[in-house]
Amino acid sequence: MPLTRKAYRAAILHSIADPAEVGIEASYEYFEDGLLVVDGGKISALGHASELLPTLPADIEIEHYQDALITPGFIDTHIHFPQTGMVGAYGEQLLDWLNTYTFPCESQFGDKAHADEVADIFVKELLRNGTTTALVFGSVHPQSVNSLFEAAEKLDLRMIAGKVMMDRNAPDYLTDTAESSYVESKALIERWHGKGRLHYAVTPRFAPTSTPEQLTLAGQLLTEYTDLYMQTHISENLKEIEWVKELFPERKGYLDVYDHYKLLGERSVFAHGVHLCDDECARLAETGSAISFCPTSNFFLGSGLFNLPMAEKHKLNVGLGTDVGGGTSFSLLQTLNEAYKVMQLQGARLSPFKSLYLATLGGARALRLEDKIGNLQPGSDADFLVLDYNATPLLSYRLKQANNIAETLFVLMTLGDDRTVQQTYAAGALVHQR
Structure with a gap:
């Protein structure tokens, strides 16, 4: 040719x-x-x-x-493909919102026809908004990832995605087990990781929905393959942070849970980080991990304001995330509009050139892809x-x-x-x- x-x-x-x-x-x-x-x-x-x-x-x-x-x-470093159908859901903070809207919506993705239909809508919506690479959460069903990667492969897109691992504190219809999540993730890695411009991300939803056994196996997957990604959530909401302390009383804090299970590293991206402290930012930077800054969803769910100047002080890699469906727009332009306001409310400035960086090269650096995108x-x-x-x-x-x-x-x-x-x-x- x-x-x-x-x-x-x-x-x-x-x-x-x-x-x-x-x-x-x-x-x-x-x-x-x-x-x-x-x-x-x-x-x-x-x-x-x-x-x-x-x-x-x-x-x-x-x-x-x-x-x-x-x-x-544009590069979106945090988005949920199975939440496309519930974007703009009214009136809850994080934990209630998950139970009321998110989990029922995600339950449908074991069905191939449904997953294929939403994957088509999702990919078209990304491209309509100028997003050419995204780090994507699937649902707990392997089918969600297969459908998404099939849609991305047809267009030769550079996409990163993973099946959610979730073996507790969620409805029975949406949980896997530590063992099944490991086996299913492994099969998806073998099929998709490194195929064309596609990459796989090991995806424990967040610490409260994974047992220590599941988090151990997530860490094990990262040692078994090269250049795998890891994506999860951290310190988004104050009630969530308290819940993590109750579930893991032996750990120093939220980040220490992930650190203990060997989930920090150069291709690890933690969404939100709204309530991180200085020590946690330093540890993320030291391990080469990155944060996805999701201003639209942090406003929408009342989670708080991300401290970008603190991240910059520690030279911590930060990308931008729409976090659809907690975020209400696929547009990274609109996400930057919200990011500017987050900084204004903290008495900080966000220059248009820093904004451009966050939506493009900053995202690429967070994903260790700056030599390609x-x-x-x-x-x-x-x-x-x-x-x-x-x-x-x-x-x-x-x-x-x-x-x-x-x-x-x-x-x-x-x-x-x-x-x-x-x-x-x-x-x-x-x-x-x-």
């Missing part, structure tokens, strides 16, 4: 470093009239159109976008978006008043949503067109 080479011309912006470490100016590259060259699903060149155009063959196809911005594809450096996978400055009448009018790329970016993150995403590309292929 001949390699397909194509160029895309527009304003182009990507993160190249964390603004908290290098300062804002050194954290990004912006080309007002830029050119992105894609060859065989990878980025082969990036730069100013005036410099790159003379180097290209005369017959290369060039797609030219007016009033648009090309960015890397999260930026537009030559050699990276060609996962990128075209954001339309004229997506809505208000956005169009507002952006005409913007004086620089910082202001433009901030307006996109406060007024933008799925309508702003004109096109989504994954591995160089057009996978969504508005």
Whole structure:
């Protein structure tokens, strides 16, 4: 099959470093009239159109976008695929919300037809919102993961997912056992991990729903295969933290439960971390673990405000998560709108360039995939978006008043949503067109 080479011309912006470490100016590259060259699903060149155009063959196809911005594809580091059907469920905090809405909704995913239907809706919704990579919770049923990976494989998406492990403190219809969760996870790893652009994540739901035996086996899986991910929840809600103390009185705290069962590491991502202390942030950073910051769901479930400056102080990797269905939008633009408010309420600032970093390169670093996704450096996978400055009448009018790329970016993150995403590309292929 001949390699397909194509160029895309527009304003182009990507993160190249964390603004908290290098300062804002050194954290990004912006080309007002830029050119992105894609060859065989990878980025082969990036730069100013005036410099790159003379180097290209005369017959290369060039797609030219007016009033648009090309960015890397967004990376969602925490989302629940089986909760798609209950997003926007009214009026509960975390533990009641799980029992009232989440568990009944997740019970349906043993059925292949249902899992396939929701996987199709879920993947289309991600791409419509410009999310090209996600770290995804399945349900307790292996079928949920098979359906999701089948849908992702058809489009050659880079996706990470795992079957939930949950052997206590949940309805009988939704629990596995320590042994069955190990065997079923192993079978899914053998089938999917490393196939195309797919990766597997060992997924104990959270400490209260796993016995010590199950957590031990989750840790064992991580030693049996290379480059596996581990995803779970931590310190989201104050009642949840108290519950963990009751269930594991012998441990120092919530993080220590996971640490004891050898679940911290370079591909371990802990969702929320709203109520972490300094020592826990230091330990996460020391082990190379990451946090997924989920502002929309933290507001929606009344969980609290994530302390991003504390995470930055410890050089802890942080990505962004929509946390659908606790979060109410698949849009990482909308999620950044909420993240800005979380910082404002704590008297802190969130610059648009730090926001861009969290949604792209920060997420890639949290997932240890920064050599493949999260930026537009030559050699990276060609996962990128075209954001339309004229997506809505208000956005169009507002952006005409913007004086620089910082202001433009901030307006996109406060007024933008799925309508702003004109096109989504994954591995160089057009996978969504508005």
